[in-house]
Amino acid sequence: MISTLRTRHLFFALNRQLLGLTLGQGQVHNFATSSITSGNRAIVYTSNGDPSSVLYAQTFPNLPPPPPNTVNVKFLLSPINPADINVIEGVYPTKPVPSHSLSTSGKGSKDSSLFVGGNEGLAEVVDVGPGITGLQQRDWVVMTKPQSGTWISSKNVSAQDILKVPRSGLSEAQAATMTVNPPTAYNMLHDYVELGEGDWVVQNGANSAVGQAVIQIAAAKGLQTINFVRQRDQIDHLKEHLLGLGATHVVTYEELCGKSFRDKVKEWTGGKNIRLGLNCVSGKTTTFMARLLGQDAHLVSYGAMSKEPLSLPTSLFIFKNLTCHGFWQSRWYLRRTPKERERLFKTLASLMCNGKLKGPEHEVLVVSGTDEDNQASLKIRDTMARLARGKFGKKLLLKIEETL
Amino acid sequence: MISTLRTRHLFFALNRQLLGLTLGQGQVHNFATSSITSGNRAIVYTSNGDPSSVLYAQTFPNLPPPPPNTVNVKFLLSPINPADINVIEGVYPTKPVPSHSLSTSGKGSKDSSLFVGGNEGLAEVVDVGPGITGLQQRDWVVMTKPQSGTWISSKNVSAQDILKVPRSGLSEAQAATMTVNPPTAYNMLHDYVELGEGDWVVQNGANSAVGQAVIQIAAAKGLQTINFVRQRDQIDHLKEHLLGLGATHVVTYEELCGKSFRDKVKEWTGGKNIRLGLNCVSGKTTTFMARLLGQDAHLVSYGAMSKEPLSLPTSLFIFKNLTCHGFWQSRWYLRRTPKERERLFKTLASLMCNGKLKGPEHEVLVVSGTDEDNQASLKIRDTMARLARGKFGKKLLLKIEETL
Incomplete structure (x- = not known):
């Protein structure tokens, strides 16, 4: 079905795509972009294809308090890496897990194929669930679980899928690009x-x-x-x-x-x-x-x-x-122990703090909280199209604000 | 100089080559093939090239008694492996060591570039030097040192370059082809x-x-x-x-x-x-x-x-x-311990003795003791030429008898 969708998408005008998505032969589903107008925003897709055609911005309800052994984090910067494009195209060997937790209307099967883009990113801890030790509000963390979906303003994550990084001595851009x-x-x-x-x-x-x-x-x-x-x-x-x-x-x-x-x-x-x-x-x-x-x-x-x-x-x-x-x-992440990951990050952070490992030359693309979802979608698709044409010489970092 | 020789050789008639060899620009050296008419015979070359042009048979004095920690062995069968051809051609990364010990006239620089062909072979212990333990007359041994020169009737070898193999349960052909x-x-x-x-x-x-x-x-x-x-x-x-x-x-x-x-x-x-x-x-x-x-x-x-x-x-x-x-x-031989080599040979010999590892289909080429060196040379060169034309479907094993 994914390949059918990929082909069909090419025949939809951009605006049409922003408001609805083909789910089967001719069946059109209207997204809840109008019903939720403020809250947690993500850059998502439901079928593989050219990022400039299949990605869109969607606002979801704000996160509930974190369940045990998890934390709620707010993303500060999330890079667009070449592999992210391949994942969206469906040609990368690691497939992301659908984001069930972002349901717009409680439980339901609607979101079974909803994916949030992005693999890497720097986030700040906002709320700490029961059972968490060694992490507190305002701590910086990076994702160690591949394809966790980082193009989002806020997220609930399991403590075992993140690693704390030092706030001092590192720039946001350095920390956001240090896991790949x-x-x-x-x-x-x-x-x-x-x-x-x-x-x-x-x-x-x-x-x-x-x-x-x-x-x-x-x-x-x-x-x-x-x-x-x-x-x-x-x-x-x-x-x-x-x-x-x-x-x-x-x-x-x-x-x-x-x-x-x-x-x-x-x-x-x-x-x-x-x-x-x-x-x-x-x-x-x-x-x-x-x-x-x-x-x-x-x-x-x-x-x-x-x-x-x-x-x-x-x-x-x-x-x-x-x-x-x-x-x-x-x-490497899948096969190494948390201790080994920690050791690696400490070493890298120390190299960065000592000025021996510079952050990448970069540009930040802000998806502003004052934009509506369809404006944000247009911005993201346009960015992806320009990226595909090699219009950026520098690493592109997304900053996705909550929809106001 | 070797490449000059290789080219020049093509211009010499076969018989001329059997009796003399160009050592430099036009300088011809007559070999002692006529002075020594009985004894230890070897298939040798002094410069790289096509084996059917550069190989010849030469008879050397019989071996003196073995010095300490060495044994004198008599070769029973020595295969012609594809790599042996490459070594003679000079296109193989391992270069053989010149056979100084085969000097036909005592000390002298004449033999500084004399090489005996062959890497693999089965030999029988004929005489045991002082200090040798665990080896006795009639024991079967194989060579573990690469490019030791096995196309020869008898040879003095260091105990550390050989390994004993069981006489019972193995055919000569199996034992002769078990090191590569x-x-x-x-x-x-x-x-x-x-x-x-x-x-x-x-x-x-x-x-x-x-x-x-x-x-x-x-x-x-x-x-x-x-x-x-x-x-x-x-x-x-x-x-x-x-x-x-x-x-x-x-x-x-x-x-x-x-x-x-x-x-x-x-x-x-x-x-x-x-x-x-x-x-x-x-x-x-x-x-x-x-x-x-x-x-x-x-x-x-x-x-x-x-x-x-x-x-x-x-x-x-x-x-x-x-x-x-x-x-x-x-x-593998260079980097592993004698114990590891021994273990390997025991395992292989046991597989062979149990009928689980058959010897190769083969043909034996006897270089007869009654042939004179130039007859033997012709036979070897002819064999090499036929080998190059793919005339043998089976593994070829040399049996080089002492010149009578």
Whole structure:
């Protein structure tokens, strides 16, 4: 049914979509957007598809007091990450859980396929349920449960799905973006090879949010990094920026694939084995990058921006003992203990507080409390359409105010 | 200099090559093939190249009594493995050590680039040096040091480079071929994933020597195997043969790449995760094979018969947590303790003695003691040329007799 809906949606005019949604062959359901005019607002969808077509804003009743072992939180900032788009499109392996608790009219099956967008976000504790220890009003928390739905003004969450982060020393933007990209960078640098001061790491897509975090965390550990980026206008400006973050070398893919580049790397490293490569590109240039790795190295992939496969000579595996892994922060959260998560966040927060790990360059999109739901929906869809056209150079953070 | 030699060799007539070898620009060295007419014979080369051009037979003085902690052994059977060809061609990562000890005229720099072919072989202990315990005359031993040069009638070897194998219950051919292929199969089945009865393994190149060992060792463990082979005349005969060895299913690459094959596999496995894949082919069909693997699986490569790279969607790494490794038995020997090697050989010998692991179908090529060196050289070169043209369907085992 979801795929039927996805196709049908394309035939609806935007305004029509804002007020109603096809639930089956021709059946139209009017949303309660008019009946609830103030309260908790969320950016939601009921079927997968292009975010600029399927997302809409909806206001729900304010939250009741938190049940035992839960807290009510108010979201301060929630990023729009590329994976969020894939989740809405339905092409991401993790599916969000429908938000039954947001029912607009008490119990009912109406909301069985209502999803709130967003995976990551910074929230402030507003009300603490019975049985909660170690958390109080005004504490900052981040979500550790994947796809929990963060594009919302307020939410009731289970204590086990959140982690407290320090309020002092961190900006809101840093805290709001600290559960996906910085841990990905940190864990890839620590989970596969034991690296010590002066050791080398190569990575591609070095200008990505993860790539920039890799550069900084590596530099803080005394590691040296060779960073590959796309050739572009003002490449010198980018190189300078990454070198400023702590990169040892910044190199374009053209240089990487050039004839004598391996010799240059040998000069740089003094012939020292490079034992870790991080890949978010795949395709031909990654084959060249893998060839720079030495005996017993690990190549860890966390993306495939080229949309090409990871293609490597089998001899690298057999004779150089290369091991290839994939890293996915969502899996890390699912498989690690709360203690391990806590330790990770403490480490990241400390790096941030010490100025060793900067927050992303960002822009905040406020969904204002004075907007009506349909105005807010238009704003969100327009933003998504612009995002798809690559109109934002910076990380986009949502601030969804309660509907007044 | 080696590459110069390789090219120059092509311009020499066969007989000329048998008697002399270019050492530099036009400098010709006559070998002592005529001065030593009886004794220890070896199949040797002094420069890399096509084995049918660079190999020759040479007779050396018989061995002196063994120095401390060494034994003198007589080779019974020594296989010609594909990797041996690559070593002679100079395209294999492990380089053999020159055989200084075979000097035909006492000390001298003449033999500094003399290499004896062969990596694997079964030998019998003939004489035991001082300090040796646990070995006596007539014991069977196999070589655990890579590229030790086994195409020879007799040899002095260090006790730490050999392992005793039981004489009873094993055929000469089984014992002579037990250090490369069966351990590769055994270790790949044990070193990456803990598999229990009823678990599934997929492998390609299932008709290779390693592949057949995988089928048998897996069956002995109660594992189920899906085995991929090339389409060929009399495919039913091959399928029957592999099923007879204990294969659960035998499938051609055409079937593997067919539309509904994944559904068929799901039926076979009852949806159970397949967590181990073994690859000696790479290329497109291996991509299809990798897609059959479930969450947290390991793909272990030990060859690339397609001569194409291993090319996999990055999503398999990220979202299915696939890990790709390479296996190389030579590395295993270098990195494992003598105790571990011993344990492995005991296990393999026991599987062989119990009829659970058959020896390879083979043919024995006798280099007769009554042949003169140049006759023996012709025979070896002819064999190598026929081998290169795919004229042997079976494993070829050399029996090099002492020159009479």
